[in-house]
Amino acid sequence: MENQIPVIGRSQPRFDAKAKVSGTERYAADYYPPGMLWGAVKYSDHAHARLKKVDTSGAKEVPGVVAVLTCEDVAGANRVGIPPRPDQPVLADEKVRHRGDPVALVLAESKEALAAALDLISIDYEVLPAVFDSQEALMPGAPLVHSENENNILHKGKILKGSAKEALKECAAVVEATFRLPRQEHAYLETEAGVAWVEEDGTLVMIVSTQTPHRDRMEVAHALGLPPGRVRIMAPYLGGGFGGKDGISVQCFLGLGALHSGGRPVKIWNSREDSFLSSTKRHPATVTIKLGCGADGALQALCCRLFLDTGAYASLGGPVLTLALEHAGGVYRIPHVDIEGYCVYTNNPVSGAFRGFGATQALAALEQAVDMLAVKAGLDPLVFRLKNALRRGEESACGPLRTYSTGIASCLKTIMDHPLWLEVRSWEKDAPPFKRRGVGVAAVLQGVGYGPVVPDYANAKIELLEDGRIRVYSGVTDMGQGNASTYLQIAGDILSQRFGDMEAVQPDTARTLPSGSSSASRTTFTYGNALIKAAGLLRERILQRASLMLMGAAYTELALLPGRVRHIPSGRDLPLGLIASMLDSSEKVCVYSYVAPVARDIAGIDENFRNMGYPHLIFSYGAHLARIEIDEITGEVTVKSYLACTDAGRVLNPQAYEQQVHGGIVQSLGYTLFEDFQVQKGEILTTGLATYILPTAVDVPDLLSIAVQEEEENGPYGMKGLGEVCANATFPAVANAAARAAGRRIFEGPLTAERILEVLAEEHKGE
């Protein structure tokens, strides 16, 4: 692999695979600087309480304890988060608002001293009435999570088109249902981790597991009272992120610790239990849908009410709600929509970004309602979807005109022609004794990028090194999705260099350029577009200087080859190192700034709603099919076969593409069948991986992935974002299959054996 020029569109092992598999790649959790101290956090004992006194004196006396810090030691704003609600304290001051609220930070020589000190911190609380349900939190008189606010609404939004309520009355068939979607834990392999120290010049430096190094820099500086230029953040490869590291986790603790450690480095590496307690989750959602179609099967009207439990702090709850609403109309043309949603504070764990970003919950509900309506209208669920699916040039249910690639119809047709669908009726009938079989489909989409207001830019930087090698400065975290490898693939393609001739620098605010977050299905789309241009500039410079060195050879006579430029008529080679020596230092580095296009038909949209990301311009699409078997004796579900058809534009590396699709499906199979982050009165019941059930290899069938490669004209090499759209269809596809198999639908996730057996038992009662 290292000896080949990467080819766009051909499978190749990832550039990062070897170091990761052999254990030499260093993640943030792998750094142990000499002389370091361990840091850990004392969390709240209550879900909602006023802090009367935090007594750290006992903890400070523990041998080996270097510092016990509280909010009084935070010199800056002591708040993190994004505008307009940066409302999350680094260390709790006036109140604690959920069980995962940090109250004190301890630094110690050993983990044992740390544990002893954490136990000795004595906190005097005045326990306050708390609220744990998003709809109860909206009631008048509900306890206020943030007393300075008028109510518990973090964000609300509406999408109105036509007159949905009237149109529903005219429909030939209407269904109505309320769906409850569970809270999901990211459960990345690498819990939140990092090290930090203060340089001699006063610069705070940290190596930390984060999807957002450049934004973190601003947040850390603001919260801790440092000039942003005095904060440097490095983000090596992440051991998983999925949105859970989109923003501050341990960064401010690391920074605060390093500022109070007597000059020693500080390391924090959350235990799984602390990670579960303190990290953000996928928003639990309650979605009520009324959906109607005409006698011809054309969707006419959608009414949707959506409630998200955002927990104690804003995090990214506002944008998550916005995207939930934007995706609530799915992949369809629907002339009349009335969609309204609330993102509500509670004293539960904080909800935030999670792969799919609200679209997952909205689509899990809508796509089940679509199946229910197909049954009611007597239509085949796939034919029904295809009939209503958006085509390019049409107006979507709740977004602007689809002016760019819109491949959902191709995805649905691919399923329609696939043996897994064609032979499904006979397969269902052949169920073995005490088993029931069902097949389900779902069609989904995901907006690419940040939306119309927050500038969605990337600054690519590429350098010709003195030894003739190429270095790409990646501004966007690689959390495992493989974007860094794709960047080298792109640079190698443009500069005709082999993987072995290139290297990638992972995000570092001192070396790489701000390029936004690793999120929002934008990572390769945005940075890739910038990199194509930057690499093109470097190519031009190399050829230009080679031409000079060959006394004016025409560009048409020159070929850029691995490690050299060849003058074709003479056969003479100029090594790239030699060319580098002829470039001024200002020429060796090429940068290019790319800004993604945004929707222009935004007239009449509420400004706040626009700021939060509505609407998107470019979408990726997918249609999934799941064949499942239910065990009538126990209610257990086995997914027997699975097919994912995806329109994420052209495929750059089929192997990496397939890995993304598989990862999205498996993560969502967990969401669908097992994963239920249980919280009772603010107290987490599933405190670790023994009770929070993730899928294992034997819970996952062979997964088939077919890429419907419709070119996206804005995308690098015609691609669009893939990482989220592949995670949205699994819940509804499996739920639809389960409803078919069981003969009844379960309206609350996950679809555990217990819930399935309950509906099977209802059936017997009716007999």
Next chain:
Amino acid sequence: MKKEFILPKTLEELWEARAVHPRGALLAGGTDLLVRIRAGRADSQALISLDRIPDLRGISTGDGEIFIGPATTHQQLLDDYSVQKHLPLLRQSVEVLGSPQVRHMGTLGGNICTASPAGDTLPALYVLGARLDLRSPQGCRTVPIKEFIEGPGKTVLRKDEILSGIRVPMPDPGFRAGYHKVGQRKAMAIAVVSMACQVWINDHGTVGRIRLGWGSVGPTVKTLPEVEKFLEGRPLSLEVLREAGQMVSKGVTPIDDVRAGAAYRRLVAGRILLRLLDLLRKEVF
């Protein structure tokens, strides 16, 4: 904090170590103990390992029984021919215990002494009528497993005793065996309900003798002699098993916890008897 780790090589050295560290924890495979220590639920000042004492390991056959050393790992049970041949029920229960990693570390003795209501080998050992050797420096007594386990995490093991051997009578030939486990997923699962069954079918197709044990539906493994009596003399037909299943659902005493509700466990404990229909098609030992 100084921690001791002791590796006795004989029983005598083990008794000495225990005398020196009366609060020391016995470490077999560690798959339960280390988890409890990490959670602060077990004393870890001294760990006394049972790993290097040859008397506590291995499997031998004789006197109509199979003797299993308590420090024998689950994987060693799976690899052993006599277990495969004579104790297919125990083997099946070990096949679905934990993960390959847990099966290579964890031991049969550990699974017994942890005395979890969900312990996978326990229903099988109850059904097989296993007896346990409890040894102290003063001597040895042998008790049936039913009397050994008193409740979740509670056994009759005295402070000076260790579990030194598991004696499983060799079942009469001509039986069929099945361990049926319901977990929250298909591997690395803790049983929400489990059932072990060993049955001898008569020539005319009715149940000659049947032994059943359920896990995770009570503080200890549940045996229901009235259900066994009901089934004996009857064919394993759908109707019979449904009726027996209702007796089971009434007889078990499950609780609600984070993994599943009591109602579900109760229901499944009865319904899982229907798996015995499959048993008739299975191998006879």
